[in-house]
Amino acid sequence: QKQAQLEGASTDVRNATRELVKAAKMAGEMLAESQKKTYDTLSDNQAKRAEMQKQIKALELEKELETVRKDLFSLRKLNYNRDTTKGMNDGTAPPS
Structure with missing residues (x-):
């Protein structure tokens, strides 16, 4: 049921x-x-302005993505080091 x-x-x-x-x-x-x-x-000027605004937004997003990727890399490195250290302490270290 x-x-x-x-x-x-x-x-x-x-x-x-x-x-x-x-x-x-x-x-x-x-x-x-x-x-x-x-x-x-849009007029020519308005279209160009819109294009520039979109380009700026794309660059800002790319920069933010790069920052997040660096943070992710740092976190993964930290976790890997913790796992490796933990493995050494309990005898289950990952293979080299």
């Missing part, structure tokens, strides 16, 4: 998730189409 309820709930969650993903994709497509129409109405 409870197993059947759990399986039913699982199916409902899966279906709801599928519908949510479809809705998000549709919203993204609508937004992209809306932005395209907006860009088509």
Whole structure:
């Protein structure tokens, strides 16, 4: 009885998730189409300004990504060193 309820709930969650993903994709497509129409109405100066703003945003995001990757590398290095040290102390060091 409870197993059947759990399986039913699982199916409902899966279906709801599928519908949510479809809705998000549709919203993204609508937004992209809306932005395209907006860009088509820009003057040359406005288009150039929008291009520069997007370039600045891309550079900012790349810099943020680089920072996060460095942090991730540091964290992985720390965890590796901890695991190696722990292994040495209990005799289960990873193979070299």
